[in-house]
Amino acid sequence: MLDEHDIAEALTLLAQNGDPVSIYPSSSTNVVLGRIKSVHPELPHFTFELNEGEFIPPGEATFVAWLRSSKMQFNLAYDNWTPVPDQPTIIPLDFPLRCLVLNRRSSTRLETPLGIYYMASFVLNGKPYELQLYDFSAGGVGMRAPPRDTVGLHVGRKLQRVRLELGPDTVMIADLEVRLSRTFRSFLLGEQVQIGCQFVNLSPAMQEELTRVLQELNASRQR
Template sequence: MNDTNVMLEVSSLPDDSQFLLHNKLEIVRTLRGLISHGEMVSSFFNEGRELLLTSVLHVDPDAETVLLDYGSNDVLNQHILQAQKIIFVTSLDKVKVQWVSDAIAKDTWEGRDAFRIALPNQMLRLQRREYFRLTTPVVNPLKCKIPTRQGLSVEVALADISAGGVGVVIAQPLGVGFEMGAAFPGCRVELPGIGTAEFTLEIRSTWEITMKNGSKSLRAGCQFVDMRPGMQALIQRYIIKLERERIANASDRG
């Protein structure tokens, strides 16, 4: 599973801001809801290469701190304490909740070890799973075949995938107009171990990126249009498969 380098991220679509909580009382209420519901929290760190499962134990709005359950794996505990960025992902009443911390420390709660983080100043709360994206494998990346108006097809690598769309990287001009609003019906992606997903892609955003070797590539954020339920189920199954592999990978390294 070493080629499955996945990481949960917040969508970069322009309308994400409407799902961000900034109100301290709402953030505290959400965190306390996680406590009362006993929800598990996935914490991703070291650029998504490691994962530790935890839960919220206590929220102190006056001290602006949050206490989290200490992990059972001592190696992962030490790694997360040294991490400079931790992405916390969970759900509450079927609504996805995500926030980021740039530091975590060891503390105690009711006589046992715990993690302490600062109360987040913003939190992402989303009704729809598709706003959470998983970066796809770097080795043997997923490829999307996009039909052209000339009856041919071009192939692009997927950078990430979600239930609502994909991000693609275009390393060189393909003779296809990847401009905002362009739609491409009949696209296909082979999902290893799952099946073939077919859909229409609509370009929602494009921007230029610089690769490690200095070359320029085009990155495009694409949305699924009129996705059939069966196809969406395939993609959800693939996302779940990646998440499970990610957890197993983290456990193996621990």
């Protein structure tokens, strides 16, 4: 995993779930425990909270956590892991340059092709929304739009009867739940909000149709 937005999404999920993170310092045999406290909404920074009494010795350290059904790990190195003033367990850190993900999720994920804009459209509290899809899988979809077009789409929000364009001739109607909301800045598009959603109550027939579409798109890209 090399993309900054993918890394931000993974770290944000770990922070939201409060999942434990084990740290393996290269200079010590002791395992340091803690969790990701927060992720900056725009910049590639996050804060890490150590368990009470823990500390990270100088040098390189490997961070390991379980992200859903996958094992995620990355390396960071600091001469001095400096905490926030008056908060000895809170350490501000930069994103790693890359993350290693083992046993990746079983749902095949595809990014929408360049130059082709698939859309998700729905109505929430009487207001129509239309957001661009940037990836989709058997487990959910990723959408993005300017902040003014994502008002009200907070984590936990249920979206009913969302119209999804999953190909030139394929449209699905599905219920979604917002699982991730993150602001970032795009060089071409300016400030954007990344919205990650999970399918809710997907019928067996719809699951089969989605799997078929993913297989066809994946096959077409390998030709």
